[in-house]
Amino acid sequence: MDTLDRKAEEPYEPYAALGLGGPRDTPFVKYKHPRIDNVWALTLTAVLFILLYSAQDVVPVIRLPHDVGSPALPAAEFDWYALETSKEVNWTSCYDGHLCARLLLPLDYLSSDADGPTTAIALRMIPAPSRGTADYRGTVLVNPGGPGGSGTNLVERAGANISRIVGHSFDVLGFDPRGTGASTPRVECFASPGERDIWKTQVGHQFLNASDHTLGIYRAREQVVAAKCEQAIGGELGIARFMSTASVATDMVKITEELGQEKLHYWGFSYGSILGQYFAAMYPDKVARVIIDGVYDGDNYRGALWNSNLADMEAVMDSLFSYCHQAGPLRCALYESTPDKIRDRYFRVLDRLARNPVAVPLAEPPAVLTRKALITQLFASSYKPLASYGTVVDTIRAIETRNQTTLTALARKIVDPTECSCSSGVLPWLAENDAFNAIACGDGEEHPYDPEYYAKYYDALVKDSPHGGPIWAVHYLQCAEWRVRPQWRYTGPLAAADTAHPLLLISPRYDPVCPLRDALAVRERYPGAGLLVQNSHGHCSLSAPSLCTAKHVRAYMEDGTLPEEGTVCEADELPFVGSVSDVRALSVDERELLEAMRGLSAVVPMFGGL
Numbered sequence: 001m002d003t004l005d006r007k008a009e010e011p012y013e014p015y016a017a018l019g020l021g022g023p024r025d026t027p028f029v030k031y032k033h034p035r036i037d038n039v040w041a042l043t044l045t046a047v048l049f050i051l052l053y054s055a056q057d058v059v060p061v062i063r064l065p066h067d068v069g070s071p072a073l074p075a076a077e078f079d080w081y082a083l084e085t086s087k088e089v090n091w092t093s094c095y096d097g098h099l100c101a102r103l104l105l106p107l108d109y110l111s112s113d114a115d116g117p118t119t120a121i122a123l124r125m126i127p128a129p130s131r132g133t134a135d136y137r138g139t140v141l142v143n144p145g146g147p148g149g150s151g152t153n154l155v156e157r158a159g160a161n162i163s164r165i166v167g168h169s170f171d172v173l174g175f176d177p178r179g180t181g182a183s184t185p186r187v188e189c190f191a192s193p194g195e196r197d198i199w200k201t202q203v204g205h206q207f208l209n210a211s212d213h214t215l216g217i218y219r220a221r222e223q224v225v226a227a228k229c230e231q232a233i234g235g236e237l238g239i240a241r242f243m244s245t246a247s248v249a250t251d252m253v254k255i256t257e258e259l260g261q262e263k264l265h266y267w268g269f270s271y272g273s274i275l276g277q278y279f280a281a282m283y284p285d286k287v288a289r290v291i292i293d294g295v296y297d298g299d300n301y302r303g304a305l306w307n308s309n310l311a312d313m314e315a316v317m318d319s320l321f322s323y324c325h326q327a328g329p330l331r332c333a334l335y336e337s338t339p340d341k342i343r344d345r346y347f348r349v350l351d352r353l354a355r356n357p358v359a360v361p362l363a364e365p366p367a368v369l370t371r372k373a374l375i376t377q378l379f380a381s382s383y384k385p386l387a388s389y390g391t392v393v394d395t396i397r398a399i400e401t402r403n404q405t406t407l408t409a410l411a412r413k414i415v416d417p418t419e420c421s422c423s424s425g426v427l428p429w430l431a432e433n434d435a436f437n438a439i440a441c442g443d444g445e446e447h448p449y450d451p452e453y454y455a456k457y458y459d460a461l462v463k464d465s466p467h468g469g470p471i472w473a474v475h476y477l478q479c480a481e482w483r484v485r486p487q488w489r490y491t492g493p494l495a496a497a498d499t500a501h502p503l504l505l506i507s508p509r510y511d512p513v514c515p516l517r518d519a520l521a522v523r524e525r526y527p528g529a530g531l532l533v534q535n536s537h538g539h540c541s542l543s544a545p546s547l548c549t550a551k552h553v554r555a556y557m558e559d560g561t562l563p564e565e566g567t568v569c570e571a572d573e574l575p576f577v578g579s580v581s582d583v584r585a586l587s588v589d590e591r592e593l594l595e596a597m598r599g600l601s602a603v604v605p606m607f608g609g610l
């Protein structure tokens, strides 16, 4: 298997590396493995702005949840369900200086009945500091991926940082796609969060393998979910029938119009790149700015195939070993004289676990650390190496040294903890839901399960990524068993030659689940679109802070400028290694921008239910 180190010796030619032929004229900037000395050969433009989030004129209205008996409710949590719904956006102050509303939109866009059933879409906005001045340019809608991720929660976790990046001219608005988050009705097939937790723990300690008994178990599990959902939310007016991406793209048109804007400004991550592709294909004349970041091939998505994703997964996993090596023994406790030796050491521990899982009796809840648990940890960490690779190393060290104190503390992070209580206190709008199936499988073409096809499918996926394949292969089964069909599905080409403004695609060079190859394929379908490659490992650009990327995002949003063909942005911080930019050379504003980017590295979008 390739190691990152070997790749670092090679020139950076993504097209060639992917066997896709070269770009027409301008070659990509040559890849150099990030090094401390030459990262800052960039000309830096200082953009001055101050965030005025002081809530002087916006007194937050904090309504306490009705169920004050529930001990886990944070005292200052905003009660979405107490917020009145309305057919026009009616802002209420919420959280700290933010604005919230619940907008009623038609449940069924194919129905001509103006008084027909509606769905309430939750909106949470950080108003632009420039509102009311000549600098104000409108509202950037954001989508955090999933499918099924909550945009209002993205604003909670990362809104201030995103707001700083897009600049003071823009509001940042997170909305919960229909059926998800605080939007109602919710796409919920389980009777309670507790029932869902118990169901999840039953999955056991074995990965899905298409050539052994686990296949039957995984299939039967998806049959259970599909049947429960069909019963709970698949009826005549069941929400699962109205959650297609076509409907969500149309909701974005309505939200934009409600805000008094003709066209959409948008930054979508991961599945948000699918939503962006649908939007641009369905409403090309409504594109003011559309950034899709961490790009999944819309055609593969709509085939409900989920098999173009893992092309670079192993490269991202391997980067743990090369960054560890690059950082040296003081910064990485698994350090060895070569990345390959670190890799061997990691997998030696995993091979031992395969035979002898580690008991962690004092963890709460008690846990057994299996090979599956650790591969899953590495898989999840590959989305956000900067924020998570340290924990992977800590875990391996603790197993090597049999340090129960550390393992007890880490177990909750490794094994999904199930709370032992009937009311877990999770706020209803933050609880897990079944949106992934309803959206992705509903959007997708139907493909009933075929054992021969699936055996080949599984092998090919595992070939792409021996460690990620067994995890990812479940998606195909989810959709093969799914029964509810959407009332409306977009089936036209996921392409547009005539968007009102060109799209901007952003792709990390090595994204574990949205490979650069997909971004290149999508770009061909939206002629004129720009492509910014960020030379980093992780899911979407947010997973690694890059001032260069932030400036391209700002320039595109403000002026519509696309990066030059072949632009590659370096990351300013690497796993284990730490900062690789000379902070002293930065202006105050650049430092703040970088600080905002850092805040995002742990908040990368979800994808595939992670």
Ligand SMILES: *[C@@H]1O[C@H](CO)[C@@H](O)[C@H](O)[C@H]1NC(C)=O
Residues within 6 Å of the ligand: 084, 085, 086, 090, 092
């Ligand atoms: C807007 O919301 C407020 C409460 O937050 C309510 O009193 C008012 O009636 C609403 N207005 C409309 C037009 O719905």
Ligand SMILES: *[C@@H]1O[C@H](CO)[C@@H](O)[C@H](O)[C@H]1NC(C)=O
Residues within 6 Å of the ligand: 209, 210, 211, 212, 462, 466, 470
């Ligand atoms: C699946 O099971 C077969 C047969 O036991 C085994 O040879 C193969 O390595 C397994 N595949 C994976 C990805 O674990």
Ligand SMILES: *[C@@H]1O[C@H](CO)[C@@H](O)[C@H](O)[C@H]1NC(C)=O
Residues within 6 Å of the ligand: 401, 403, 405, 406
């Ligand atoms: C376990 O790890 C912790 C944290 O690194 C350390 O403080 C402690 O001394 C270790 N315990 C043993 C028995 O090595």
Ligand SMILES: *[C@@H]1O[C@H](CO)[C@@H](O)[C@H](O)[C@H]1NC(C)=O
Residues within 6 Å of the ligand: 051, 160, 161, 164, 592, 595, 596, 597, 598, 599, 600
């Ligand atoms: C963004 O994230 C950082 C964490 O790096 C945080 O300290 C900062 O205050 C956040 N907000 C803004 C506006 O950048």
